[in-house]
Amino acid sequence: MAPQLTGAPGPAAVAAVKPQFHHYHHHRLPPRHHHPAPASLLSKLAFWSVCSLSLLLAFLLLSPSSAPVAPHAAPESPRRSLHASPSSTASWGGAAWEKKVRASARVRRPRGHSVLVTGAAGFVGCHAAAALRRRGDGVLGLDNFNDYYDTALKRGRATLLARSGVYVVDGDIGDAELLAKLFDVVPFTHVLHLAAQAGVRHALVDPMSYVRANVAGLVGLLEAARSANPQPAIVWASSSSVYGLNSHVPFSEHDRTDRPASLYAATKKAGEEIAHVYNHIYGLSLTALRFFTVYGPWGRPDMAYFFFTRDILAGRPITVYESAGGSHQTTISRDFTYIDDIVKGCVAALDTAGRSTGSGGKKRGPAPFRTYNLGNTSPVPVTQLVDLLEKLLKVKAVRKVVKMPRNGDVPYTHANVSLAQRELGYRPSTDLQTGLKKFVRWYLEYYHPELAEKQKQHAGSNGKRSRGRNGSSSSAR
Template sequence: MTYLVTGAAGFVGMYVAKQLLEAGETVFGIDCLTDYYDVSLKEERLKELDKFEKFSFEKIDIADQAELSASLADKRIEYVIHLAAQAGVRYSLQNPHSYIQSNLVGFLNILEYCRHNPDLKHLLYASSSSVYGGNKELPYSVSQSVDKPVSLYAATKKSNELMAHSYSHLYRFPSTGLRFFTVYGPWGRPDMAYWMFTESMLAGKPIKIFNNGDMKRDFTYIDDIVSGIMKLVKAIPEDGGEGHPPYAVYNIGNNRPEPLMELVDILEKSLGVKAELELLPMQKGDVKETYADIEPLRKAVGYEPVTRLQTGIPKFVDWYREYFERT
């Protein structure tokens, strides 16, 4: 079978593509390699995938419909795993147009491709826990209203879910959205707190702690995210007829909110460095706590995260040291 993985040079995209390739599947990866963060990291991820004979890659901007269509014209893609997006809550305050192009125009182009692809069996795409906005009811459940986003990034991800629903309703192709909760681990993103804290602590610089440290996140290790995706790819939503399109949305998280200062404590122990704290107020677009209700995903595919923060962060630190010694 042939899989299209968009955002293949990204953090989650690389891991998903690698897992598929290790299982003997054929993977076509696309990515536009934006400079949102260090492009060399994305290129190094691609080198990990280039080791596999059944991997091919093209540098493509999904917001360019003509380029995307031309690239996919001769491919027989059965499964689309759409992970390409402009990520980051805080960056959406600085560069909102990039979110519209990638997350809305780009996603529309992916939906149009799926609509016209006779070989398609399932579209699985990345949403985000950010869609819950300032929701105070914990844990976050997919049955809750998510109509009050507090960042443009969140608004684009909620829009993706609505767009996918409309296409699944109109054209009856199966789609599944995944609301990721604070994914971390080796090969991760430099804009995430655990990476920025590590970088600053090793450089002897203070780390920025928002809301004076009174925050919690449902930190989810990358291996647990990938295991959920692998289970869901073949768990294709059924077409229930009028009013019940072949459409699903799930939370995928660790089901365990951890205090931000617990992350700092684990990093201090892993790095052997005492953190200097710069306490700051809450930043616009941010939320105090995230907490995933994963019961629907458990029932659907038996999903169960197994990696605690105390285990995952040291693995990241080991990788970080090795990566920067090598590069």
Template sequence: MDKSAYPYHGGRLRWHSSLAKLTFWSFVFIGVIFIFFYRSPSSSSSSSAAAATSSSSRGGPAWEKKVRTSARIRSRNGFSVLVTGAAGFVGTHVSSALKRRGDGVLGLDNFNDYYDPTLKRARQALLERAGVFIVEGDINDAALLKKLFEVVPFTHVMHLAAQAGVRYAMQNPGSYVHSNIAGFVSLLEVYMAYFFFTKDILNGKSIPIFEGENHGTVARDFTYIDDIVKGCLGALDTAQKSTGSGGKKKGPAQLRVFNLGNTSPIPVTNLVTILERLLKVKAKRNVMKLPRNGDVQFTHANISLAHRELGYKPTTNLQTGLKKFVRWYLNYYSAAGKKADAR
């Protein structure tokens, strides 16, 4: 598992009125987890070799067998969970954590190219070796969703599919409406500054270092992936029933929203300095004004509700997380380069 890839997510503190700003704020939220409490044991059969599913083979007996096998509950009090955005960074780690503890897990992802598709495919292969099948499809495909719920009586949905990137929202608003509004976004993969910084530092390219008004420091509430996963699983485990036997509604859904973060905003310049030390390469810094396009100068997660209801408490600092990330980055791209040279 790419344990240290993209290890941090930034917290956000305030609501914004515009669509782009609202999207930016939603980056650090765990969305609503829909709970289906009519649960029956899913039928099982021996697992066959996992492979990516194309739309042409979707819905056949072999495809349904893979879906049922992946979603099969293997622990006494486990859940059967549909994870959207399963090939994304957070989705991969959440899916893996659920599977390890005995829950049935089925992934859904459209494998778009906003982030490196080869990395997503590598995650897909790792998850499928662990017994998690990822259906390739869009969360706005009503027919596909209907089919999945016919094949598997899911107890929960962990909705992590969304279009990421604050600046991208300003240039491609239609993509955000499609993925984050029509798709009912719950958790976004934030813009991964450390990933692109590492790549450009190693390639000798200049990296943008933004500053606020009057040369003010730009700081982010970087949070390690393991802490985010704990928060996601905590929200799943503490959700209360809103339906009874046979799916009969007995009360309103909980509709809880949690802010996850590290509560310790760190200047982006500090992050670059740590990367320089770990990579043993001096970065070419290009200092520029922070654009007024939805970005904010300072972010700070308020985790009081998550701490109170989930026992959420981040434990990994930036130095430790970046050390793991750099180790993964160098190993992964070194191996990828060797494979490309061998072709």
């Protein structure tokens, strides 16, 4: 499904076609009225202006909410917003901007949805937005392009979406004014909420970013949605990590989720409880999807399969965790799930989401509240993931095997997807080898086009040779 994004060009080519984004400032200054004023009045005015400006400056510098510490930033670094990337040009508003927003969200098929996709420049977001757009749904993206990982990759994804007619607004889910404006301009039928602070281990480095994006950000989005008219149905990304220390396998939606092993997991679990509140009080239709280690082309560079690939190619050692013992599992394994399967699950969840029932911020009746596992149902040891990468990259990895540190990782994940199968028609169909092959092909084309070309030629000449041996090639005649 997603391969339209799969064979996309690398950073250089993407930059070459980078569209000119138009930015409009939303500050509307009140009209000025000019009256001649006496000199004493003018000097008083000047004095008080200086005082007010100084106070404002002091407030801005000291206010904790306006000056969070940036991820990876040394304490002495200049303060800037955590949400937006340093290159962010986040600004919005104006008639032309609204026109662009409306055009992107315009539905192009009978009974199609109009979907706001948050985190649209993210990995799952870009694939899901592209799939929805391909079938004629109206899609508007929203992303803050933060610098948790390479912003060029995020801009590249947004550029591809722009080419297919999806506009990604550069803005933050924490911006209540922007969200209110978006719901005002477009009567969204659905929200696919994928904007989040991802990554299990990074929570040790920057815990507050998880609280801001996954708790405060979610509440901001739900606040905007419950006040919207009509209220949209919301499908959002929870995580397999909510199962935490649960040892009952495969993980079912009925299993315990009250023992998270990481702050990331705890914020996702908190999100599930918060969602319940908005369903209960305001009648919002809410569906949480527990994703299991999603991988594929245009993936996230902070995930193991991605940086293992990078480091193996560079000849750098990779750290492979093995069980720290004490648990009944001996091998660290993940239920790696291919992006196309996840996208199918997202789309099915949107299609089957019943309506929100509230209006004017008031609940009018019960609304759906659902939770589904979206996994692959087939856990693979991380050591085997490395074996597969070695085979596909044709490079031997330099493995450094260490006991899994207590960094928030859990030893094992395995999804039971029978509920999603029954209610969403979800059937994952890509095994790890097939999915990794597609990832590696994309990775080489994107980062190492010369290597990709070499591999292609090698595969071509091998193909010719083997056809020759079989005597079935037309060139043998």
